[in-house]
Amino acid sequence: MPIVTEDAAALPGGYRHIVLSPHLDDAALSCGGLIARATAAGEPVLVVNVCSGSPPPDAQFSPFAQSLHERWGLPPDAVVSHRRAEDAVALRVLGADALLWPALDAIYRRSDAYHDETSLFAVPAVDDPLRGVVIDLVALLARRYPQADFYLPLAVGMHVDHQLVFTAATAALLDAGAAVAYYEDFPYARQAGAVAQRLALIGHANLAPRLVPLDGALLAAKIAAITAYASQLAALFGSAEAMPAAVTAYAAQVAQPPLSYAERLWVRL
Template sequence: MPDIYQYIYLSPHYDDAVLSCGGSIHHYSQAGQMALVITIFAAPPDAADPLSPYAAGMHARWGTPADAVAARQAEDRAAMHILGADYLRLKFLDCIYRGEPDEGHWFYNRDEDIFGSLHPSDVPLVGQIVEAVLELAPLGESTLLVAPLGVGHHVDHQLTRAAAHRLQQMGCRLAFYEDYPYADPYFAGRYPYPLVEALQAQAALNLQPQVQYLTEADMSAKIAAVRAYASQLDVLFDGPDAAAERLREYALSVGQGRPAERIWIPSAPAQG
């Protein structure tokens, strides 16, 4: 692992940074600018703890009923290899596992919950994520930390964004990526809290767009990397072919006819 990375991506789950920024990650890698992807909610649940009915249902939808996290880790390794990125995994539980399983109580028990408000018991996670990133990530003055904007309002994305805000207040350079697929207008009927609302919520930062145009090699690598997350393709896209189509269409819309990805750079000082 290098002493310092030029780009560090905070990915709430195993696929988020690749879905949103995979083309840019590949582009930078090909230019010799190494990127590190830090997956925040990467820990497996305790094997002795029961799963909630909701989590068990999610595992079934993913086609990974036996050991979902191990399957997703294998997918992630393949995706990182395709993009030429390094990766780091933090030991926080995905929202579908958080709660008090010994008492049969979980914080998030349906789709509406995970795209809603944070459970009060989750709030301390923000500080814990900040501490873990500062302890483990090779950050330098030139490092750009790229975090989810929070489009879609997924609770794990909210927590990651809040941690990124604190890191910015501590002096880290920060940008936000458009959480995909939540940012794609094609899915507007499926997910709440579209891009325009996420941008309005961060209005105090006076965010400015920065577009990274992608080569065909970048776009192809991104599609291949997304397809490596096989457990997620039917859930997110209705299959691998639909994934490729949507990724290309959104990239072309961002670049106004050229494939591109977009991040948002704060131009106002961090709010303390």
């Protein structure tokens, strides 16, 4: 049975792959095939859900946060616990362990700065505390798992939490000399030109694509895992029914012959 814990000290040694997931769904959405492939080969995977903390019981939610709760169909006092439960099911499908870090999602952490869709997908606030949180967290993981490969969001789509994890974790991991690869944030990567636009923004001369081959079984495992995030599917794909086709189409789009399906990473040269 996969481990799900809030205590990094309770984790075992020996992880070969560590995936930093800004939210409680990003790892499965973006690299669920990679995770399933690794665990099927007997290679332990740890998913670190960075922004999985619960707002305090007396939290006053902004109108924007309330509108998202309504879109997800979740009561405000149970949003995070419900999403944690969804994630536990998804990662059990993929065979990965999970570390639940108590950082707050942007809409709870800085409701003054991230108060609508436009500000949530813009330049992060200069004094956003998530930067320091990610640097300390990643430095801890890199010391404990020096042989692990780390996977970070490329921040396609420009969600502020994805951008902050990208920049802060990159700095900490390069300083530690760790192996780093970037996954294409799905479903944002589906948008025409979105990946190319992000690569142009960050400067991609030192990055090269690497495909992760997926067969039918691995693709099915990824889709099954994503299905667990029932509260998010309508917002992400229009409907739960539309999700499998969207996932399959993108996996086929990034694959190159003789592959039928793949996920694409970007690795440092």
